[in-house]
Amino acid sequence: MNSTASRRSFLGFSGASALALGLAACEGGTQPGENPDGAGSANVWILTGGMWPVISDSVSRWNEAHPDQEISVEEFENDAYKERIRTAVGAGQAPTLVLSWGGGTLADYANNDQIIDLSGSTGDLEERLLPSVAQNGQVDGTTYAVPVNDVQPVVLFYNRDIFDEHGLEVPTTYEEMLSVSAELQDNDVLPFALAGASVWPELKWIQYLTDRIGGPEAFQAVLDGEPDAWSHPAFLEATTRIQELVETGAFGDNYASVAADQNADIALVHTGRAAMLLWLSSAYATFRSDAAEFTESALGWTQFPSVEGGAGDPANIVGNPANVFSVSSAASDEEQEAALGWISEQLYDDTQIEEMIAAGAVPPVQGIADQLAESENGDFLTFSYDLASEAPHFQLSWDQALPPGPAQELLTNLSQLFLMQITPEEFVDNMNATL
Amino acid sequence: MALSTDQPDIGTRTTAQRTNSSGSGRGGPSFLMAVPALAFFAAFALIPLGGVVVLSFMEWDGLSSPQWAGLAKWEQTLADPVTRHAMWLTFVFTAVSYVFQAPVALLLGVFMAGRQRYRAFLSVLYFLPLVFSAAAVGITFQSLLDPNFGLSRAFNSEFLGQNWLGDPDLALFVVVFVVAWCFVPLHSLLYQAGVRQIPESLYEAATIDGAGRLARFVNITLPQLRYTIITSSTLMLVGSLTYFDLIFVLTGGGPGGATRILPLDMYLTGFRSYDMGQASAIAVILVAVGLALGLALNRLSGASKMESQQAGL
Numbered sequence: 001m002n003s004t005a006s007r008r009s010f011l012g013f014s015g016a017s018a019l020a021l022g023l024a025a026c027e028g029g030t031q032p033g034e035n036p037d038g039a040g041s042a043n044v045w046i047l048t049g050g051m052w053p054v055i056s057d058s059v060s061r062w063n064e065a066h067p068d069q070e071i072s073v074e075e076f077e078n079d080a081y082k083e084r085i086r087t088a089v090g091a092g093q094a095p096t097l098v099l100s101w102g103g104g105t106l107a108d109y110a111n112n113d114q115i116i117d118l119s120g121s122t123g124d125l126e127e128r129l130l131p132s133v134a135q136n137g138q139v140d141g142t143t144y145a146v147p148v149n150d151v152q153p154v155v156l157f158y159n160r161d162i163f164d165e166h167g168l169e170v171p172t173t174y175e176e177m178l179s180v181s182a183e184l185q186d187n188d189v190l191p192f193a194l195a196g197a198s199v200w201p202e203l204k205w206i207q208y209l210t211d212r213i214g215g216p217e218a219f220q221a222v223l224d225g226e227p228d229a230w231s232h233p234a235f236l237e238a239t240t241r242i243q244e245l246v247e248t249g250a251f252g253d254n255y256a257s258v259a260a261d262q263n264a265d266i267a268l269v270h271t272g273r274a275a276m277l278l279w280l281s282s283a284y285a286t287f288r289s290d291a292a293e294f295t296e297s298a299l300g301w302t303q304f305p306s307v308e309g310g311a312g313d314p315a316n317i318v319g320n321p322a323n324v325f326s327v328s329s330a331a332s333d334e335e336q337e338a339a340l341g342w343i344s345e346q347l348y349d350d351t352q353i354e355e356m357i358a359a360g361a362v363p364p365v366q367g368i369a370d371q372l373a374e375s376e377n378g379d380f381l382t383f384s385y386d387l388a389s390e391a392p393h394f395q396l397s398w399d400q401a402l403p404p405g406p407a408q409e410l411l412t413n414l415s416q417l418f419l420m421q422i423t424p425e426e427f428v429d430n431m432n433a434t435l
Numbered sequence: 436m437a438l439s440t441d442q443p444d445i446g447t448r449t450t451a452q453r454t455n456s457s458g459s460g461r462g463g464p465s466f467l468m469a470v471p472a473l474a475f476f477a478a479f480a481l482i483p484l485g486g487v488v489v490l491s492f493m494e495w496d497g498l499s500s501p502q503w504a505g506l507a508k509w510e511q512t513l514a515d516p517v518t519r520h521a522m523w524l525t526f527v528f529t530a531v532s533y534v535f536q537a538p539v540a541l542l543l544g545v546f547m548a549g550r551q552r553y554r555a556f557l558s559v560l561y562f563l564p565l566v567f568s569a570a571a572v573g574i575t576f577q578s579l580l581d582p583n584f585g586l587s588r589a590f591n592s593e594f595l596g597q598n599w600l601g602d603p604d605l606a607l608f609v610v611v612f613v614v615a616w617c618f619v620p621l622h623s624l625l626y627q628a629g630v631r632q633i634p635e636s637l638y639e640a641a642t643i644d645g646a647g648r649l650a651r652f653v654n655i656t657l658p659q660l661r662y663t664i665i666t667s668s669t670l671m672l673v674g675s676l677t678y679f680d681l682i683f684v685l686t687g688g689g690p691g692g693a694t695r696i697l698p699l700d701m702y703l704t705g706f707r708s709y710d711m712g713q714a715s716a717i718a719v720i721l722v723a724v725g726l727a728l729g730l731a732l733n734r735l736s737g738a739s740k741m742e743s744q745q746a747g748l
Contacts, residue, residue, distance in 0.1 A: 083706050090498040112499050196601060197577075197689060254582035256601025256690045262574075264581055273583060404496075408708040412517065416691040419603060 042071045042335040044097035044325075045085065047078055050282070051149055051361040058352050062342045069338035071096070089114050094328040096335045102136040102145065102324050103401035110139040115326035116336065118143045123344030132394035133364035136321040146343055147322035150361030151388040152280040154204045154304070154319040157287070161298040162189055162275045170276075170300065174212075174241065174307040181250040184275050193274035194251045195260035199415045203398055204278045205245075206414060207318040208304040209238035215312040216393040222435070223401060230431040234311075239417055239424035241307075246418060256419060263290065270294040278304065280319055281384045284377070285360050301383060317387055318395040322364050357381065364388065406434040484722065491715035501711075508712035518717060520692060521700035525676060528607065528696050532675040536615045536622060537668065543619065544626020545656060558627070565620040573684025576613050600686055603693035610682055610694050617681060618674065622667045629663035630656060665736040672732070673725050697721055 044059065046052050056073050063070045074095070076084065081099070088094045089109060098115060100106050109115045118137075125146055126134055137145035158170055166187050171177040181191035195201045210218055214234020221229040245251065252274075258264045263286055268274035270291035277283065287295045306314040325347075327339050346352065348365050356363045357375045362385050372381040388394065399407040413430050416422045422430070491508055495501035512518055547558040564572070579585045580599040587596030599609045633656065641651050657664075679698040682688070688695035688703060695703070697717060705714030 086497050086709065108496070108498055114498065197686070199687075199689065254596070254598035254601050257580065257582045257598050258601070259577055259581070262578055262581070264584055268583060405708040405710055408703065412692055415689055419691045421603065421691050 042069070042096035042331065042338040043074065044071055044339070045074050045076055045081060045095045045099060047081055047099070047323075048075045050285075051356055051359045054352060054355040054359060054361075055148065057355065058346050058349075059342065061351070062346050066338070066341070069334075069341060071338055071342060089328070092330045094330055096328055096331040096339045098326045098328050099148070099323055100145065100326065101320065101396070101400040103396050104403040104407065105400070106137070106145055106324065106326065107139050108403065109326060110142075110144045114329055115144055116329050118146065118327065118340075118343075121340050121344070122146055122347075125344060125347060128348065128365045130364045130366060130389050132388065132391055133321040136394075136396055137324045137326075145324035145326040146347065147364050148325045148347065149323050150282075150356060151322055151364045151384065152282050152320040153317040153384055153387045153391070153394070154208065154278060155281050155283075155301050155384065155387070156276060156278055156304055157269060157283060158276045158300045158302070159269050159272060159274070159294075159298055160300040162272060163300075170302055171305050172302075173305050174209075177250075177305055178244075178248065180275075181245070181248060185249055189272075190252045190268065190274040191250045191276060192245075193258070193265040193268035193277045194255040195258045195265040196251070196256040196415070196418055197258055198260035199411045200397070200399060201260055201265065201279070202414050202418050203411075204280075204318065205242055206238055207395060207398055208278070209241055209307065210234050210312075211316050211318060211393075211395060212304070212307040212312045212314065213237050213310040215310075216316060216395060219395065219398065219401075222431075225435055227435060228432050229435060230428050235428055235431075236424050239427050242417060243420060243424065246420060251418075256415075266290065270299075281362070281380075284380050288360065288377070301380065303387065313392050315391055316393045316395070317391045319397065320400070321388075321394050321396055362388065406431075409434045487715045487718050487722075490711055491719050493712050493715075495711040496709045497711055498709075504712055508716050512713050512716040512720075515713070517692060517695070518697075518700055518704075518713075521695050521697045521717075522720075524607065524693075524695065525697040528611065528678075528694075529672055529675045531608070531611050532614060533668070533671050535611060536619055536671055537664075539615065540619045540622030540667065541626050541660070541664070543623035545630050545652070547623055547627040548630035561623060562620050564617050565624075567617070569617065569680040570684050572613065572617055573681050577685055580609065601690050603690050606686055606690055606693045610685060613685060614675070614678060614681055618671070622671065625663055625667050626660065629660045633659045661736075665732065669729055669732045673729055676725050676728065677721060 046055050052075070056075070059071050059073050085094070085098065085100070086105070089098060094114065098109065100109070106115075119142060122143075126143065129147060130151070133147050133151055134143075137143055137147060156170075162168075162184070163170060166183065166189070168180055168183060169176070171180045184191045194205075207219075214232055214237075218229075218232040218234040221232060258268075265274075265277060266279070266283055266286050267290065269277045270287060284295075284299075284301075287299055303314065303317075325343065327336050327343075331339070348363055353363050353365065353368060353371070357368075357371060360377050360381070362372065362381050366389070369382065369385065372378060372385050375381055395401075399411060402410060410431065413422065413427050417424070417427050490501070492504060492506070493501040494504040494508065543561060547554055547561065577600065582596045582598055582601070585595070587593070598605065600606050637655050637659070638651055641655055646654065677698050678696070679702065682694055682696065682699055683702065686694045688699045698721065701714050701717040701721065704710050704717060
């Protein structure tokens with residue numbers, strides 16, 4: 001009696017745990033790396049919105065032409081993707097084409113042999129790309145990734161009506177920024193809209209100021225992991241100027257409550273409450289959709305001002321050179337072949353370039369200036385394209401360039417710097433501790 | 436005298452016998468019926484918990500294979516100023532939340548327990564926040580509290596245009612308020628049910644004795660709600676200790692770490708900095724503190740020997 005009971009309970013237990021395991025397996029849905037339609041075919045995860053439908057179109061065209069090498073596409077929301085991809089790659093369950101932002105994450109993938117060396121296997125793609133953008137797919141000089149979408153330099157947008165009304169000139173130097181900021185405040189206009197609640201918009205400020213003051217070498221030393229690299233005088237001066245801007249009211253009093261997710265910072269400019277905004281070029285598309293008339297009549301854009309006596313070339317830019325695709329080393333040979341085939345034959349082909357330009361995105365390829373100039377948003381697209389193609393240096397956003405741990409430290413310290421909770425010296429010391 | 440002491444004795448014995456007999460399983464459902472539930476508990480709670488404890492002794496970035504790190508991650512966690520600050524914040528957040536939520540929920544619950552029709556209608560309104568998703572509430576409040584385009588613009592009010600979520604001294608209290616807005620309904624529901632259980636005759640007797648409204652509340656309602664207060668307090672305290680989603684959406688821990696409470700610190704360390712070892716150590720601390728708090732509340736309140744409040748009625 002007793003033994004039957006325990007035997008039965010044992011069976012019950014194992015049955016239940018099998019059920020539990022079954023449920024756990026179901027919960028994951030289609031496991032990444034497996035294809036729902038059949039085993040062994042390649043897949044790719046892309047993001048939603050923006051110009052991503054163009055990529056999904058391109059893959060559909062590939063699938064029609066190569067029914068034996070189909071690539072399946074899954075779309076993810078930006079943050080959901082970022083949090084999911086790393087665990088998938090770590091577990092050897094990555095999609096065949098691994099999308100990333102380059103920088104520290106790409107280096108992590110490459111150093112752990114999670115992605116394959118692409119040198120020489122992407123057709124003539126590398127020769128067609130803008131060199132400043134193509135660089136972003138390299139780890140220690142070896143190509144591990146190719147760009148896939150548009151170039152997004154950070155641009156200073158401004159409201160032309162406000163400048164005309166108060167008879168002001170758009171600043172071209174840091175000193176002019178300070179004086180324009182003071183005059184705008186006298187006229188009850190917020191000089192710069194800044195979405196401090198999201199923190200990353202604050203990165204654009206420290207990146208540009210550091211680059212203008214000390215050139216790209218200052219941050220390169222950080223990336224190279226040189227001891228005390230943050231002690232470079234450019235960081236101290238850039239952070240001091242940031243606090244000067246905050247204290248003189250250039251960002252107003254409540255920028256730390258403004259969140260970029262709701263486009264509240266962009267809205268400040270097109271509703272005439274703020275004069276200027278430092279943002280990725282992709283803000284142009286938001287301006288167009290949120291305030292088409294304003295974009296047509298009063299939206300202006302220019303490069304970030306220079307800093308007197310600074311060592312950096314004022315033609316340097318910061319931003320997102322482009323998202324990049326790598327090929328997963330966990331994928332089978334056939335899957336890799338399909339992915340590489342698509343990259344070398346269809347990535348930035350004529351149709352994709354046309355569709356991207358129509359969507360208001362600038363492809364990072366050479367020799368498209370005429371096509372851009374003729375397009376609907378020609379003025380702005382030409383401006384961003386020239387900015388990207390003529391820039392001696394294109395700095396990837398620091399939070400992407402650094403490994404994840406230090407990147408988070410940077411964001412925390414940066415927001416405290418803007419809130420005046422820490423001094424520039426403390427910022428430098430805290431950041432040196434992450435090296 | 437002898438008789439009166441005997442009688443309760445007999446009563447205790449019979450109840451004791453009854454509890455014994457149902458405990459041995461002869462009369463009640465078989466022990467096997469609990470096996471599926473226990474198996475689920477083991478699979479989804481105990482095994483992952485064990486995994487987290489093991490991970491807290493490892494160095495793992497989510498990509499490469501985990502490396503044994505001994506106590507290094509624990510030392511790092513306990514020395515990390517961000518995590519220490521998060522511990523202090525969690526304490527403040529839990530305390531302030533409790534001090535704010537408990538009286539409001541109690542008073543609302545007592546009010547809602549009345550049988551008047553307008554109170555029933557208001558109860559439905561009070562209940563609404565409970566059914567909204569935390570993410571939606573977070574995004575909505577973020578927009579409402581936007582200093583430029585939020586409530587301040589709708590009502591054209593200087594006061595509402597404050598730097599609600601951007602001022603490090605203010606943000607935590609705004610978060611406490613929004614969290615309370617979400618959770619007070621649940622607790623007032625508990626209190627409403629509790630108050631309705633109190634026999635009318637107690638109030639009638641008190642009224643005859645000349646007790647006023649306040650005296651009845653202090654001498655009858657509060658003592659009668661004792662166990663409801665314990666349940667609600669446990670839920671509130673342990674709940675705010677592990678609260679995450681709404682704050683994540685509302686402030687993401689900012690400005691400058693002013694609302695980065697421990698659960699958020701755990702998430703950001705694990706899934707933004709990809710330091711799974713430290714994140715696991717923080718998780719273990721949370722589990723330990725949560726358990727300790729739950730047990731302590733139980734012990735302090737004597738809930739283990741819960742007895743009827745209505746003997747003799």
